[in-house]
Amino acid sequence: MKSNRPVNLSMGQVLDVNLKSPVAIASILHRLSGVIVFLLVPVLLWLLDKSLSSPEGFAQVQAIFGGFVVRFVVWVFVAGLLFHFIMGIKHLLADLGFAEELQSGRVAATIALILAVIAIIASFVWIVL
DSSP states (O other), X not given: OOXXXXXXXXXXXXXXXXXXXXXXXXXXXXHHHHHHHHHHHHHHXXXXXXXXXXXXXXXXXXHHTTSHHHHHHHHHHHHHXXXXXXXXXXXHHHHTTSSOXXXXXXXXXXXHHHHHHXXXXXXXXXXXX
16 A cells, blocks of 8 residues: 655755756745845845945945955845846746746746856856956
């Protein structure tokens, strides 16, 4: 008799199954990019507030942006935002009935991942270099 009870999988088994599917990779990274954007919004809002507070504050923010670390943090935010946006468009299209089947969903996820990688590389060149 086969049991219908749930089976607890180890993290290795879960990753082994999920890292073979572009749909799963896109979904996991979409959630991760949402967390990154959520956590970095207060930092960037603080920088915006500081830059708009006074001419001295603007000069301080300009001096802060001279460093590599701050530009890298801004790039991480922009990369997360771009990835989340592109995957969000893919999800919206799936909600409208496009790419709902298994094969077309894999193709849509692969296309979205490729577009996201291109956008993230372009943003790295624009912001960090």
